[in-house]
Amino acid sequence: MGQDFRLPDLGEGLPDAELVSWLIAEGDEVALNQNIAEVETAKAVIELPSPFAGTVQKLHHAAGDVVEVGEVLITFGGQDAADAAVAASEATAEGEEETEKATPNLVGYGAAPRRSARPQRRTRVARADDARGPDTAVLEAAPHDAIVEQPPERPMERPRSTPPVRKLAKDLGVDLALVSGSGQAGLITRSDVEAYAARVGVADATAAAEAGRERAQAADAASARAAQDGDRTTRRPIRGVRKATAEAMVASAFTAPHVSTFHTVDVTATMQLVASLKSDRALADHRIGVMAIAAKAVCLALGRNPSLNAKWDAAAGEIVEHHYVNLGIAAATDRGLIVPVIPDADALTLVELADAITELAQTARSGKTPPSAMTGGTFSITNFGVFGIEAGTPILNPGEAGILGLGSVQRRPWEHEGGIALREVMTLSLSFDHRLVDGAEGSRFLADVGSILVEPGRAMLMR
Known part of the structure; x- marks a missing residue:
């Protein structure tokens, strides 16, 4: 079996x-x-x-x-x-204690469903002197774990099915309450709906035929495009991470009024600090780079500029300010852009932040980032400098007030101590939600981040 x-x-x-x-x-x-x-x-x-x-x-x-x-x-x-x-x-006979053995649990995704998700009731047997009759008999409470047979015309709960199956049933004019599910724990499948429609000769079989014709036409059109294109193009379906990212970015761009501002700073002192930490044998197991120092600077600056660490709750008509920083780090992967989150990043030391960023990047590159690690962010950082890009206008991660883009570090002639010298220079790009953040607040935040990167010791003065 x-x-x-x-x-x-x-x-x-x-x-x-x-x-x-x-x-x-x-x-x-x-x-x-x-x-x-x-x-x-x-x-x-x-x-x-x-x-x-x-x-x-x-x-x-x-x-x-x-x-x-x-x-x-x-x-x-x-x-x-x-x-x-x-x-x-197996089910225990009526009147006996239930001893059902559950289907083995799928680790990480909850227990297998039981026959019913809530306590059931059994129908009271109508007495001859009950004037209301059996159809209006009062239900007496059954023991909490009792298994009760209900009349088939009164389903105990909403039929279980998936969204695509419900859509198919709607298209075919099939009432799911009348369909018996052949799936696990009574789940109604696509084949169950199609079989029911064929068996009862649903009048909406025309709709099914029309849907079939539309699918066939779409397939023919795709084949024609492929034949016409030949080897000159490659077509890939839009799905998975790429599809979700596109939908989120479009929603963000057309929901939050984006404003971007830029600040170019001399980060020579930061680069010297990175080199010093890299040569410290006590820190040999930790990769402390510009990203980690920028992340620490962002956490400190958000504490001084809380409007950048907030969200717009349109449903409640409220602005929600967070008193913690869940820092999203944008990561480019083979499957598309994802933004894993470092929880409570503001409570981490520089070394702990560096370790968290390293682990996050390795997990993202391997494609093993769990969905739970990509929710709950309050502010994000993206580093297009790794591609040699100086500046950009990053799009907000949905639900966040700001995102900081780090440009490439370049040696340029720069004014220094009254003269011109070759210095390590970086451009910071900040995009923010203008509903939450005024231009002055955005500028102050960017200036705070920049001042730390210019003189990392200034972080000791901030709180």
């Missing part, structure tokens, strides 16, 4: 995920919680652990497929998987 493992909800409310790669093959023996696949959501690449131990009977999708939540990913065989399948389907 096989056991199907379906793509779980990865905790982001997303309807699907792209299968990046399989970490196992058909015929392999898999242990409980062994990583079996890599999937990419709109935020990151995630490794899926197996909720079963057993033999891989079948892989239902290939790398590159977009799989909907609830679709079967893999079928397991073996006694452990069979036992889990039987245990998940």
Whole structure:
């Protein structure tokens, strides 16, 4: 007896995920919680652990497929998987204590669903002298853990399905309350909806046919474009991190009124400090660079300019000022731009900040940044200087008041102590939400960051 493992909800409310790669093959023996696949959501690449131990009977999708939540990913065989399948389907007879064995837990994504998410009630047997009759009989409370059979015409709770399946049902005119789910814990799948529509001859079969024609036309158009383009172009679907980033940036650009300002400063003293720290054998295990010092400067400057560490809550009609700094660090990866967050960065020392930035960058480059690490930011830094770029106009991370761009460090002729000398110079680019931050406040913040980079010792005077 096989056991199907379906793509779980990865905790982001997303309807699907792209299968990046399989970490196992058909015929392999898999242990409980062994990583079996890599999937990419709109935020990151995630490794899926197996909720079963057993033999891989079948892989239902290939790398590159977009799989909907609830679709079967893999079928397991073996006694452990069979036992889990039987245990998940058993129910204790009425009147006996429930001893149900749950389906094994998928580590990191919550326990498998039970038959009901809340206490149930059982229908009171109507007495002959009950004037209200059986249809209006009062429900008596059942024990908290009782399993109660409800009349089929009165479903106990909303039918379980995924957003794409609900959309399909709407397009076909199918009432999900009338559809029996064949998925895990009664989940209604696409095939369930299509089978129901075919079985009852839904009048909206015309809509299904029209949708099918539209899909066929789109496929024909894509084939025609590909044939016309030949080897001169490459087309890639917009999805995953790239799609999520694009949507977030468009939303940010058309929601928050962006203002950008620039400040070019002499960072020779900062570069000398970096060189000194690098040569210190006691700090050999730590990579303290310009980014770490700039991050420390940002945390100090935000304490003096709190309007840059705030968000605009339109729903509540409030401006929310944060008394902590969750610092986002923009990271360019093969899959697109992501912004992992360093929680409570203002409470970290320079060395701790440097270590956090190093770890964040390594995790981002490997594609292993979890979705939870990319939420809750209050201010961000982006470093386009690593590409040799002097300045830019960064777009705000949604929900944040400001973002600082670090330009490349360049040797230039610069006024110094009454003369001209070659100095290490950097341009700082600040974009901010003009609803929250006035020009004067933005300028003061940028001047504070710049003064620390010009003379790092000034950080000792700030609080």
